[in-house]
Amino acid sequence: MTEHVVIVGGGTGGAVLANDLADRLERELDTGAVRVTLINDGPDHVYKPVWLYVPFDQREPDDGRRPLDELVDDAIDLRIDRVAGIDTDKKTLRIDDNASPIKYDYLVLATGSTLEPDQIPGLAEGGHDYYSESGAIDLRDELLTFTEGNLVLSVIGTPHMCPAAPLEFVFMIDDWFRERGLREDIEVTYTYPIQRVHGNPHIAEWARPIMAKRAIQVETFFNAEAVDPEAQTITSMEGTTLDYDLFVSIPPHRGVDLIEDAGLGDEGWVDVDRHTLEAEAADDVYAVGDTADTGVPNAGSVAHYQAGVVGQRLASKVRGRPPTATYDGKTLCFIETGMDEASFVEFDYENAPSPVPPSEKLHWSKLAYNEAYWLTARGLL
Numbered sequence: 001m002t003e004h005v006v007i008v009g010g011g012t013g014g015a016v017l018a019n020d021l022a023d024r025l026e027r028e029l030d031t032g033a034v035r036v037t038l039i040n041d042g043p044d045h046v047y048k049p050v051w052l053y054v055p056f057d058q059r060e061p062d063d064g065r066r067p068l069d070e071l072v073d074d075a076i077d078l079r080i081d082r083v084a085g086i087d088t089d090k091k092t093l094r095i096d097d098n099a100s101p102i103k104y105d106y107l108v109l110a111t112g113s114t115l116e117p118d119q120i121p122g123l124a125e126g127g128h129d130y131y132s133e134s135g136a137i138d139l140r141d142e143l144l145t146f147t148e149g150n151l152v153l154s155v156i157g158t159p160h161m162c163p164a165a166p167l168e169f170v171f172m173i174d175d176w177f178r179e180r181g182l183r184e185d186i187e188v189t190y191t192y193p194i195q196r197v198h199g200n201p202h203i204a205e206w207a208r209p210i211m212a213k214r215a216i217q218v219e220t221f222f223n224a225e226a227v228d229p230e231a232q233t234i235t236s237m238e239g240t241t242l243d244y245d246l247f248v249s250i251p252p253h254r255g256v257d258l259i260e261d262a263g264l265g266d267e268g269w270v271d272v273d274r275h276t277l278e279a280e281a282a283d284d285v286y287a288v289g290d291t292a293d294t295g296v297p298n299a300g301s302v303a304h305y306q307a308g309v310v311g312q313r314l315a316s317k318v319r320g321r322p323p324t325a326t327y328d329g330k331t332l333c334f335i336e337t338g339m340d341e342a343s344f345v346e347f348d349y350e351n352a353p354s355p356v357p358p359s360e361k362l363h364w365s366k367l368a369y370n371e372a373y374w375l376t377a378r379g380l381l
């Protein structure tokens, strides 16, 4: 009997896993002992880290897009459809009411994060972002002609994708305005919802003095409540109001509704065992990447490592052996600290992050990784 592995989501976690399984289960795929289907709601794979550079006119959004059928191994069945429902008792997926349900033996959810600007009144009208392709393009148009006034970057709610990216943005913008002789005419303010500048205390402790040195104003314990696009103000639940001329936000995030609807976790994040990545609420269901609620950052590197672990566990299952591979919380991140220097952190469940001194070499390493990504996602590096 052919066992059917279905992966929902063809972003970093889903595509890496599909290629990992094509390699790991080559023999079983050849003989028909197993079939792997990857379902994504669009034909392209999107590499989001490119969006950080779009507002600075350094990258084009298309640099972060490739057709999935070129990226994913031919041994994988690729299906472009949006999954609308999961029945974990019957082990089926629903596409829509007209299509017949898809039966799975093993299901992997890799549906990532979605942005919810509508949670904050006025945010969609008054705010810009670089956390979506269209947002990054709009922000570029604003930023290229912005020469004076208050720029406010506000992190609205956590978790959000790439916890370092808001720090990267203010470090880069500070440098970018300085290089162009504009910094004295532009005030840069960074707001964060808790009493420090980053969710991880070690990274917050590292970042704070750099922000002070660069004269980046900081408002902590600032939970955005409303944006007034007419008055150009943002008000927090704590009662602080900030004026802005250009407002950049990291909008509220959540996972996709189908996860909550299937009883797999709250707010679209799947409750998983943080080592095996197996869903707590259903058998033979796994989650990788942003959607897996493990407490580690929502980062592509995490999705990548988790995909490798789930690939090994699924290969063991298909071969009828007990799976032993586990995820240790490994997270790796380059952090831009300007337009031409970056730091780097690596940590896991046991070891705290300790960012290394910024250097030009690390900046080039980050850019090189972004280029090499297409090979790593293909499983070639």
Ligand SMILES: Cc1cc2nc3c(=O)[nH]c(=O)nc-3n(C[C@H](O)[C@H](O)[C@H](O)COP(=O)(O)OP(=O)(O)OC[C@H]3O[C@@H](n4cnc5c(N)ncnc54)[C@H](O)[C@@H]3O)c2cc1C
Pocket: 008, 009, 010, 011, 012, 013, 014, 039, 040, 041, 042, 045, 046, 047, 048, 049, 050, 051, 052, 081, 082, 083, 084, 110, 111, 112, 113, 130, 131, 132, 161, 162, 165, 256, 258, 288, 289, 290, 291, 298, 299, 300, 301, 302, 303, 332, 333, 334
């Ligand atoms: C500006 C920015 C900069 C970043 N920089 C970095 C960085 O430097 N380093 C780093 O490690 N990470 C970075 N990240 C984070 C990284 O991009 C994400 O954490 C990563 O993409 C998560 O991978 P994923 O597979 O979980 O989700 P995604 O890559 O988002 O993929 C999810 C996929 O699922 C699909 N999908 C969703 N719902 C359905 C459905 N119902 N049916 C079918 N398909 C569905 C989506 O269309 C998408 O293709 C950055 C993110 C942003 C926004």
